[in-house]
Amino acid sequence: MTHTVDNKFIHPWQPESWQSRTAGQQPLYPDAAAVQRVLTDIRQLPPLVTWGEVDKLRRQLAEAGRGERFVLQGGDCAESFADCTAEPIANKLKILLQMSLVLVHGLKKRVIRVGRMAGQYAKPRSADKETRNGITLPSYRGDLINRSGFSAAERSADPQLMRHGYEHAALTLNYVRALVDGGFADLHHPEYWDLDFVRNSPLEADYRRIVQSILDTLNFMETISGQPLSESNRIDFFTSHEGLHLLYEQAQTAFVPETGRWYNLATHFPWIGMRTAAADGAHVEYFRGIANPVAVKVGPAMSPDQVLELCAVLNPHNELGRLTLIHRFGAEQIQSRLPPLVESVRKAGRQVLWICDPMHGNTETTASGVKTRRFENILTELETAFALHEKLGSILGGVHFELTGDDVTECTGGARGLTEIDLERAYKSQVDPRLNYEQALEMAMRIVARKAPR
Numbered sequence: 052m053t054h055t056v057d058n059k060f061i062h063p064w065q066p067e068s069w070q071s072r073t074a075g076q077q078p079l080y081p082d083a084a085a086v087q088r089v090l091t092d093i094r095q096l097p098p099l100v101t102w103g104e105v106d107k108l109r110r111q112l113a114e115a116g117r118g119e120r121f122v123l124q125g126g127d128c129a130e131s132f133a134d135c136t137a138e139p140i141a142n143k144l145k146i147l148l149q150m151s152l153v154l155v156h157g158l159k160k161r162v163i164r165v166g167r168m169a170g171q172y173a174k175p176r177s178a179d180k181e182t183r184n185g186i187t188l189p190s191y192r193g194d195l196i197n198r199s200g201f202s203a204a205e206r207s208a209d210p211q212l213m214r215h216g217y218e219h220a221a222l223t224l225n226y227v228r229a230l231v232d233g234g235f236a237d238l239h240h241p242e243y244w245d246l247d248f249v250r251n252s253p254l255e256a257d258y259r260r261i262v263q264s265i266l267d268t269l270n271f272m273e274t275i276s277g278q279p280l281s282e283s284n285r286i287d288f289f290t291s292h293e294g295l296h297l298l299y300e301q302a303q304t305a306f307v308p309e310t311g312r313w314y315n316l317a318t319h320f321p322w323i324g325m326r327t328a329a330a331d332g333a334h335v336e337y338f339r340g341i342a343n344p345v346a347v348k349v350g351p352a353m354s355p356d357q358v359l360e361l362c363a364v365l366n367p368h369n370e371l372g373r374l375t376l377i378h379r380f381g382a383e384q385i386q387s388r389l390p391p392l393v394e395s396v397r398k399a400g401r402q403v404l405w406i407c408d409p410m411h412g413n414t415e416t417t418a419s420g421v422k423t424r425r426f427e428n429i430l431t432e433l434e435t436a437f438a439l440h441e442k443l444g445s446i447l448g449g450v451h452f453e454l455t456g457d458d459v460t461e462c463t464g465g466a467r468g469l470t471e472i473d474l475e476r477a478y479k480s481q482v483d484p485r486l487n488y489e490q491a492l493e494m495a496m497r498i499v500a501r502k503a504p505r
């Protein structure tokens with residue numbers, strides 16, 4: 052059975068055709084002319100990524116869909132312009148590289164590294180307004196849109212921030228590319244693979260064993276071949292962000308004559324958030340026409356029919372690699388929600404890559420009002436996801452985390468046993484709580500451990 056596409060979707064696509072649909076979560080700018088000036092500027096600036104890289108990622112994601120590769124997607128809930136500095140960027144890249152090393156070693160698969168980086172600046176909010184001490188102002192929607200301080204001026208949507216968003220994305224990406232090209236990922240320099248803070252961590256011994264085993268293999272291969280394996284310092288690193296702010300995304304959408312297709316060249320891999328995933332909504336309309344691999348967040352409220360409709364609209368040619376479904380149900384609901392979706396996608400013959408986001412369904416608020424997540428709930432959702440996909444005969448091709456390479460205390464639990472009291476020490480996220488470096492590395496080790504218990 053093939054799910055048919057409703058006639059309402061069969062119409063020509065243009066980068067601006069989404070504007071005739073209902074677009075949720077968009078900012079209201081006080082000065083429309085100023086918005087147009089900024090967008091005109093951005094349109095003329097060079098793309099952040101190339102279509103060749105985008106096509107390469109789409110091919111690799113198809114391999115992940117077949118179980119030949121594994122996707123590690125991670126980064127901040129919301130990047131901030133203030134954190135666009137050397138250390139947080141390098142640390143985030145490092146933790147992602149370290150996690151991927153653990154995954155490559157344990158899963159015996161190539162890992163596709165995708166940062167929630169270089170453009171993750173716009174946030175959907177469940178409430179349009181926020182009230183503090185009797186004063187009501189627009190919610191903070193990410194550095195791309197307004198400012199987090201609580202005054203009318205700061206909360207007013209400022210179009211100049213789109214220009215700054217483009218620039219900060221470019222600066223971040225430039226540094227990431229320089230680090231990667233400069234040998235940051237070269238296994239011959241294990242010091243690059245060391246985070247200072249892995250020292251003294253309960254995970255230190257395990258991690259060192261993995262690094263040593265990889266180095267031994269590398270040395271063995273080089274001895275056999277009689278030359279250095281130059282490929283070992285070449286890695287791919289891709290970027291992703293929620294394609295939420297449609298005017299901004301549209302301004303970076305370009306027609307590529309070589310392929311005859313439109314691409315979003317602000318990022319390799321944009322996704323549609325759970326709150327803007329209506330099949331007849333503006334976001335799906337925009338995403339329908341770009342050639343990038345695209346992802347949709349799938350939450351507990353989405354029915355199997357809605358998912359099939361999304362598959363039909365976003366991936367009419369049913370190409371593996373084009374569409375990723377990132378499910379995020381929470382540790383409690385995944386058991387009942389995932390199987391019907393997997394079953395109906397399989398019955399309809401729809402090609403998708405499944406990724407598990409074990410973060411967003413496990414957010415809770417402590418008695419003192421702090422947003423947090425428990426390591427054990429995140430792990431439970433992840434382990435349940437692996438087990439369910441195995442049972443259902445589908446493939447869990449990747450994981451999606453909110454994490455940082457820094458020593459924050461935003462999620463509880465993990466090897467160091469962080470408690471609610473620790474949350475007071477280093478809670479820095481403006482939006483959702485992230486795994487810190489140690490919790491993130493442990494998560495990678497736990498993924499591997501379930502495959503080969505030690």
Ligand code: PEP
Nearest residue numbers: 128324325326348379411
């Ligand atoms: C997010 O990824 O930060 C997010 C808001 O996720 P979701 O759309 O799944 O709620």
Ligand code: CO
Nearest residue numbers: 128453482483
């Ligand atoms: Co988030």
